Amino acid sequence: MILQIVISLFATLSFALLFGAPKSELFFCGLAGAIGWVVYVVLLGFDSGITIANLIATLALTVFSRVIASIRKNPVTVYLISGIFPLVPGAGIYYTSYYFIMNDMEQFSSYGMETVKVAGAIVLGIIFGFGLPQNWFNQLQRKR
Amino acid sequence: MAVTKEILALSVEIGDALLRNGAEVYRVEDTVMHILEAYEIENYDVYVLSNGIFASANEDKDDACSMIRHVPLGSIHLGRIAALNQLSREICSHECSLIDAWKRLEECKAIPYSKKLTRLFFCGLGCSCFGYLFGGNILDAVTAFFIGILLQMFLDNLKQHKSSKFITNILGSAFVTLFALLALFLGIPLHYDKVIIGDIMPLVPGIALTTSIRDFFNGDYLSGAIHMIDAVLTAFCIAVGVGTIITLFRFVLGGAFLA
Numbered sequence: 001m002i003l004q005i006v007i008s009l010f011a012t013l014s015f016a017l018l019f020g021a022p023k024s025e026l027f028f029c030g031l032a033g034a035i036g037w038v039v040y041v042v043l044l045g046f047d048s049g050i051t052i053a054n055l056i057a058t059l060a061l062t063v064f065s066r067v068i069a070s071i072r073k074n075p076v077t078v079y080l081i082s083g084i085f086p087l088v089p090g091a092g093i094y095y096t097s098y099y100f101i102m103n104d105m106e107q108f109s110s111y112g113m114e115t116v117k118v119a120g121a122i123v124l125g126i127i128f129g130f131g132l133p134q135n136w137f138n139q140l141q142r143k144r
Numbered sequence: 145m146a147v148t149k150e151i152l153a154l155s156v157e158i159g160d161a162l163l164r165n166g167a168e169v170y171r172v173e174d175t176v177m178h179i180l181e182a183y184e185i186e187n188y189d190v191y192v193l194s195n196g197i198f199a200s201a202n203e204d205k206d207d208a209c210s211m212i213r214h215v216p217l218g219s220i221h222l223g224r225i226a227a228l229n230q231l232s233r234e235i236c237s238h239e240c241s242l243i244d245a246w247k248r249l250e251e252c253k254a255i256p257y258s259k260k261l262t263r264l265f266f267c268g269l270g271c272s273c274f275g276y277l278f279g280g281n282i283l284d285a286v287t288a289f290f291i292g293i294l295l296q297m298f299l300d301n302l303k304q305h306k307s308s309k310f311i312t313n314i315l316g317s318a319f320v321t322l323f324a325l326l327a328l329f330l331g332i333p334l335h336y337d338k339v340i341i342g343d344i345m346p347l348v349p350g351i352a353l354t355t356s357i358r359d360f361f362n363g364d365y366l367s368g369a370i371h372m373i374d375a376v377l378t379a380f381c382i383a384v385g386v387g388t389i390i391t392l393f394r395f396v397l398g399g400a401f402l403a
Contacts, residue, residue, distance in 0.1 A: 007273045014270030018296075018346065020221035020257050037277065075229045077167060077358075078222045081351050088350035091278050091341045097383030098337070101391055119353065126357045 001038075008037035008086050016082035025078055028068050032083030036061035040087060050114065054121035057087055062129025070137040080126075089118040148185060148207040152199060154245055155179035156211045159190075159197050161253050162228050166220035168355050169194055170362035175232045182236045194359065194367035217309075217374065220351055227252040260300070267296035267346060275342025284335050288342040291323045295343055310381050316347050317385030325393050340386060349378035 012033025013026050021029050040057035044050070065079035092115030099108040159176040163169075173192045176199060180188045188201040195217055200210030231248050234240040240248065257263065271292030272285040280288065298319050302312050320343040328336045356371030 004277070007276055011270050011273030011277060014266035014273065015346070016222065017258055017266045018263060018270065019351070020223040020255070022223040022226050025222075025226065073230075073233075074226045075167070075171060077171070077355075078226055081166075081220070081222065081354055084350045084354050085345065085348075086274070086277060088345075088348050088353065090274070090345050090348040093348065093379050093382055094337065094341050094344065094386060097387045098390065100383075101387045101394075122353065123357050126354065127361050130358070130361050 001041075004041060005034050005038055009034040012037075012082050012085055015085050016078075019081065021078055021082060022074075025072065025074060028072065029079055029082035032061055032065050032068065032079045033086050035064050036083050037086040051117045051121045054087055054118050055125045058084070058122045058125025059129050061087070062126050063132065066129065066132070066137050067140060070140040073141065084122070087118075087122060089115045092118055148202045148205075149209045150242060151180065151183045151185055152188075152201045152209055152211055154242060154249070155183075156197055156199050156213055158228060158232060158249055159192065159199075160213045160215055161249065162225060163192070163194070163197065163215045164218045165224040165228075166218070166222075166351065166355065167225050167228075168358045168362070169364040169367040170358070171229075172197070175228075178236050179232055182238065183242070192364075192367075194355075194364075194370045217370075221255070221257065224252055224255050227255060263300075264293045264296045268292035271295070271342045271345060273342075274345045275338050278338055278341050280335050280338030280342065283332070284338045284342070287324070287327055287332065287334055288339045291320055291327075291339065291343045292346070294323060295320055295346065299346070310377070313347050313378055313381035314385040314388075317344050317382040318389050319385075320344055321386045321389040325389065329393075329397075344382055344386065347378070347382055349375040352378060 009030040013030030016026055016029035036057045039060045040053050043053035043056055061083045062080060065076050065083060068079055069076040092111060095111040096108060096115055099111055155176045158179060159172045162172045162175060169192050173190055176190045176192070176197070177188070180190075180201060185201045187204060189199065189203075191198040195215050197211075197213040197215065200208070202208050203210075228249075231240070231245065231252055235245055258266075268289040269292070272289035275288035276282075276285040295316060299312065299316055302315065321340055324334065324336045324339040324343065327339075328334050352371050352375035356368045356375060359365075359368035359371060
């Protein structure tokens with residue numbers, strides 16, 4: 001589990017660097033990605049199904065991004081964009097196109113639906129995350 | 145009086161820079177309005193799309209002026225967004241005069257990407273980490289690392305030739321798949337699917353998806369739709385790139401090779 005945390009942290013951190021995130025924020029970007037991924041893996045362990053796991057992981061990621069953005073006085077985008085990478089259905093896109101080519105229509109449609117559902121779950125997760133009122137987060141800013 | 149024009153130009157220019165580097169529409173609109181207010185322009189209108197800015201100020205006075213900017217969907221630079229955000233904060237708390245602001249804006253725009261070697265290394269690292277996270281073993285991760293480095297070189301090269309986004313995505317994913325399958329063909333016992341998944345991560349439209357959702361959430365349906373189409377088309381291009389090479393290998397080497 002610790003290995004998973006470290007690896008997802010480095011994965012997100014590297015991509016944050018590729019997208020030009022400020023050096024001082026790289027670690028927090030990585031942390032955002034790690035939190036999303038860990039929540040996802042833990043929920044999968046509880047047999048929650050991939051959609052719910054993605055939904056809650058994205059929600060956790062969004063809330064964390066907003067908290068850290070308030071504390072560090074930076075745009076939420078910096079953390080959210082980096083952190084979303086482990087959850088984006090890259091594998092889904094791959095398997096969908098793979099089975100399409102293999103002419104395995106059953107697998108193709110199941111992976112295709114799964115990819116769409118995951119994308120939908122991410123959408124809802126972010127929307128719920130931003131549904132929380134901003135002034136909860138503003139308090140964090142004042143404390144500092 | 146040229147002051148209105150000067151102020152509007154500054155705020156629109158900051159908005160342009162934000163949008164160009166991948167900020168969401170709501171942030172751009174908000175920033176432009178706040179800057180105008182900070183310089184005491186009360187009568188203004190701002191309309192921002194994901195690839196354009198329309199703004200006017202003091203329309204009922206003598207020095208009325210309006211500006212339009214076309215901003216093509218560009219590459220993301222989070223550092224510039226953060227720096228511009230900081231700049232607009234300072235302008236709003238009146239810590240920054242108009243002349244200073246222009247100077248600072250130029251500085252923000254000039255923040256570079258990291259050095260080429262650093263980028264290569266971290267692209268490789270990112271790809272290998274993702275390959276591992278999605279169920280590959282150490283060998284897969286190491287292979288993904290090297291292919292990731294090659295991919296970043298390839299993408300940098302394409303960028304210099306200013307090729308279109310579609311071509312970049314199709315060629316990029318085809319490139320990755322080609323090398324993964326070649327490695328498999330040379331007898332390295334890979335889970336080639338994990339390698340490919342790790343290595344297409346830099347192309348996957350996570351950012352377009354996120355930005356699109358945030359635009360929708362803020363009620364900017366048009367910009368949200370533009371980004372969403374961008375995300376879907378990018379995903380489609382990746383699928384085409386991967387698919388072409390796999391088909392090619394199956395055709396040349398027979399179906400048993402990739403079963």
